[in-house]
Amino acid sequence: xxxxxxxxxxxxxxxxxxxxxxxxxxxxxxxxxxxxxxxxxxxxxxxxxxxxxxxxxxxxxxxxxxxxxxxxxxxxxxxxxxxxxxxxxxxxxxxxxxxxxxxxxxxx
Amino acid sequence: xxxxxxxxxxxxxxxxxxxxxxxxxxxxxxxxxxxxxxxxxxxxxxxxxxxxxxxxxxxxxxxxxxxxxxxxxxxxxxxxxxxxxxxxxxxxxxxxxxxxxxxxxxxxxxxxxxxxxx
Numbered sequence: 001x002x003x004x005x006x007x008x009x010x011x012x013x014x015x016x017x018x019x020x021x022x023x024x025x026x027x028x029x030x031x032x033x034x035x036x037x038x039x040x041x042x043x044x045x046x047x048x049x050x051x052x053x054x055x056x057x058x059x060x061x062x063x064x065x066x067x068x069x070x071x072x073x074x075x076x077x078x079x080x081x082x083x084x085x086x087x088x089x090x091x092x093x094x095x096x097x098x099x100x101x102x103x104x105x106x107x108x
Numbered sequence: 109x110x111x112x113x114x115x116x117x118x119x120x121x122x123x124x125x126x127x128x129x130x131x132x133x134x135x136x137x138x139x140x141x142x143x144x145x146x147x148x149x150x151x152x153x154x155x156x157x158x159x160x161x162x163x164x165x166x167x168x169x170x171x172x173x174x175x176x177x178x179x180x181x182x183x184x185x186x187x188x189x190x191x192x193x194x195x196x197x198x199x200x201x202x203x204x205x206x207x208x209x210x211x212x213x214x215x216x217x218x219x220x221x222x223x224x225x226x
Contacts, residue, residue: 035212044112044216045203056214088153090211097211099145099153 002027002091004100012108019076021103023089028069030093036065036074039102040085048087049074081107110134112204112217119223125192128220130204137185138162141207144178144189148200158207159187194224 003026013019023034032052039045047056049065052072062077076083088102115129130142143158157168159178166178177190187204202220205213 033210033212037213042218044218045205045213046216047208047212047214050208050212090153090213092209092211097155099155101152 001096002029002093002098004089004091004098006087006089006100006103008103009101010104010106012106013079014108015079015081017079019074019079019083019105021074021076021087021105023067023072023074023100025070025072025091029072029091032068033092034065034067034072035090035092036063037088037090038083038085039088040082045088076105079105110206110215112206112215114202114204114217114220117221117223119225120194122195122224122226124194124224125190126194126222127188127190128202128204128222129186129188130217131184131186132206133185135206137180137182142178142180142187143205143207143211143213144176144202145205145213146200146202148197151200154200155211156189156202161187191222194222196224198222199224 005024007022034052036049037045053065064075066073084107086102086104089100111133113131118126120126138161141158144156147153156172159166161180175192180187204217206215208214
């Protein structure tokens, strides 16, 4: 099983700042099948990014994903108040899937 | 729009079973697999299994084999997840999520808290 390690565990930033979240895999992710999700308190998780860098339908362009192989990054260019949430990554290869532990993005 | 609405919170005693429902709307029910994922307190997300609503075929994570049953009702576009022989470690929020492709999950339910306590 591929183990995904997210860092940092908690990130404290202010609205308007840039956020950089990391997801590192224990082995190479097949075809960059790496997704990012957002979970706001009390809400259903939302798919943000898939294929490491493709934004899902309706996701603002301040969200971007990058990386390949074992190192992936989610960047939020300018934080809006509604962006403070938990973010988790997932690898969804053809034969298995696993999730990261999550990064809690909190208001500083 | 696509919606997945789950049943309410449950409190169960050890050894009991729980059945969580996930009612779907806004898309053709039979077209997409439905997955179940859970998150225990302080833990990461854990994939439990999936069901193909078209033929009712299921795939379960090895950890839950023999304890989990996923079913569907095509007349109400609802899927169900039944977990038996509950232990305290099954205390978690359980999510249903639509499978866009393999394990890529594009829409999620709001989550159902299941508490196992004597």
